Amino acid sequence: MNTQPFTSGLAGGAVTRVADRHWHALDDDRVAGRGYAEHRPDGRLFVCIDAWRDATFDRLAEAMLADLPAPLYTVVDEADTDLTARWLRAGFTIRRREREYAVPTDPRVTGLGDVPPPEGVTILPAGRADQDLLRALDGAIRAEVEATAGWQSMPAEVVPRPGGIDPSRCTVAAAPDRYLGLVRVATVHRPRIGLVAVRAGEQRRGIARALLAHTLGTLHRSGSDVAWAEVHESNHAASALFEGLGARPAGGNLELVR
DSSP states (O other): OOOEEEEEESSSEEEEEEEEEEEEEEETTTEEEEEEEEEOOSOOOEEEEEEESHHHHHHHHHHHHSSSOOOOOEEEEOOHHHHHHHHHHHHHEEEEEEEEEEOOOOHHHHOTTOOOTTTEEEEEETSSSSSSHHHHHHHHHHHHHHHTTTTGGGGGGGGGOSOOOOGGGGGEOOOOOSSSEEEEEESSSSEEEEEEEOOOOGOOOSSHHHHHHHHHHHHHHHTSSSEEEEEHHHHHHHHHHTTTOOOOEEEEEEEEEO
């Protein structure tokens, strides 16, 4: 591990890599900024810089970009124009935009109070899915997305975890012999809908609405008034689905690449 100071061509103190993919910018021997890099499960390398001053950010960016292989990615709040400008100055370009939605969970608002699944389809609550059948569904959906928009177009939070898909996060629509669709929810600080997906041959049957009815109803009963979801700006069908449930736009994110 290289922990030697990096002296940039920019004014200011040294930048030091203090650990694997972890940098500090120093001013008068005090930490003035920090930089991080991490591989997401899909293999892409994402970077983050925490620095108040432009000059400190630029020093960290110069040191990190000299150390790290391309391509590099980062995600910023689209309302944070200052941070976006810093990354653009470092040579990044905007790759994609995602709209963020605040999705109500109350069935009286969503209109999903009585939405049964289609005949022959059963909704399995989170944690009830068979791992093998769930893995087969995940593989089929990924193949369908890859053949059309490409899996790299999906939100970063949808990428597979090491070891496979997590049944505890997935509500599943099941036929007698296979799984047809799922809703995946991750809860860290707040519930976030990471994926709503139905096999291509099973769409337009009301499966997605039945999955969301169960998922949002469960969140509502557990005390969550709102769930959050991110939708690629070009995915008009997903935007229409959430807006039809009373979801309201709540900002958005930019993914940048260098």
